[in-house]
Amino acid sequence: MSSIDLAEPAPRTETGQPVLQAFGLSKQFPGVRALAGVDFDLMRGEVHCLIGENGAGKSTFVKILAGATQPDSGEILVRGVKAEMAGPRDAKELGLAFIFQELSVVDGLTVAENIVLGSEPGARGRFDAQSATATARKILLGIGFDTLDPDMRVGRLSTAEKQAVMIAKALCANADVIVMDEPTSPLEEQEVRQLFQVIATLKQQGKAIIYVSHKMREIEEIGDRVTVFKDGAKVATLNRAEATPRELIRLMVGRDLGDIFPAKDRQPGREVLKVSGLSGARIRDIDLSVRAGEIVGVAGLVGAGRTELLRSIFGADEVVHGEVSVDGELVPANSVRGAIRSGIGLVPEERRGQGIVGVLSVFDNVLLPWQEFPDSRRDNGEPEIVARQAVESMNVKTPSIRQRISLLSGGNQQKVVVGKWLTMKTRVLLLDEPTRGIDIGAKREIYKLIHDLAKSGLAILLVSSELPEVLGLCDRILVLNNGYAVGELPGSASEADVIELSMLHGGQS
Structure with missing residues (x-):
């Protein structure tokens, strides 16, 4: 994959008339004003970010663009022509594609079959598999996923690879506008970097991207412009230079939140959780401890074993060696019920499916x-x-x-x-991605809640893919790589310290 510097916007292939415009879009549900007179425009070769708290109107706006919801008033123009979005088929025919958090891939089909789905090559009702494979391979090469096998079943792919398939499908359908709704929520840092490379490539190809996200760092890094929604209305549209995190937060919540992370004024006490030599399918010989009133973070790249560590402590993943104790008493191995009875609680990473x-x-x-x-x-x-x-x-x-x-x-x-x-x-709380898919205002509430729970005496072990979150909340940080603990850092460490430790120390094999 070619290296593309995302520090500056990629050059646009066309300027002038917006590829997409909206004027006065409004939508009222019973007792709720979902959208109020929203104006919007999108240029070719641009990433236009949408941000706002949950319920601010972003989802309703996107659903109207997709033809899934009909506005009460207002109009949409595509390439300067008024568009009637009576349904998703209309949006597709006008060159709009949508990639939602719940990826609409068909796991039982191959990569190539998914990419050409709806635009299948062939004649007289017969599917041309060879042509589909060639088309898929060409598109995947164009977005930097040339190592992805077109003949592989999609069910075997990672989430990032499935996203690449969805992007390739949009390109196969000749989409000019690609809408991405919280695309990095299920991704690890390494996969996020890969997605950003794809987005940079799409920009250079002149594609226009609407990017919905709650993550300030992402918006700051890839956004050319940012539109802020609040209470169903568009508050402002800012260019990259104006869209500082502090200003975006102020516009979103109507006030300055100040420092988003609470001060680390906790006083850790006795050792509550002790893990000794813990080994399982994805973790190797892990030692750690967490004291009452302490928040210990677990950092590492994709596949490092962070989630597996928490699940093993909780008895949900098999442990083949080592032990866990709470307040000096052994926790029964490989038993969720035993862990709960010992005072351990788990907040899983997949809230909707597991929490x-x-x-x-x-x-x-x-x-x-x-x-x-x-x-x-x-x-x-x-x-x-x-x-x-x-x-x-x-x-x-x-x-x-x-x-x-x-x-x-x-x-x-x-x-x-x-x-x-x-x-x-509960004496030990295991938190796996506690703010995934949550807006910035709610994140601040969750951060204060985690801080207060630790201050009340809970021992907290926290996993997050967002390094600012780990550094902002945690007293100590355990870094994993390839299932091994490769070092420990203080909460005052920098992002560079964590990344260096997680990337340059590969663990044992």
């Missing part, structure tokens, strides 16, 4: 472990009171604890996932 039960209410979700482990409850009071106290202590914004949890914002869902462990005698 919540979307069809159940807030009440049911927050009481899941409380109902299952009566001998480990913090309080044996009435379920209604216990649930309400947990929700209130987490400052969960919900009209009722009987509200279905899937209707809450990502930040409030995450508060529920954390809050359920506070109904238990």
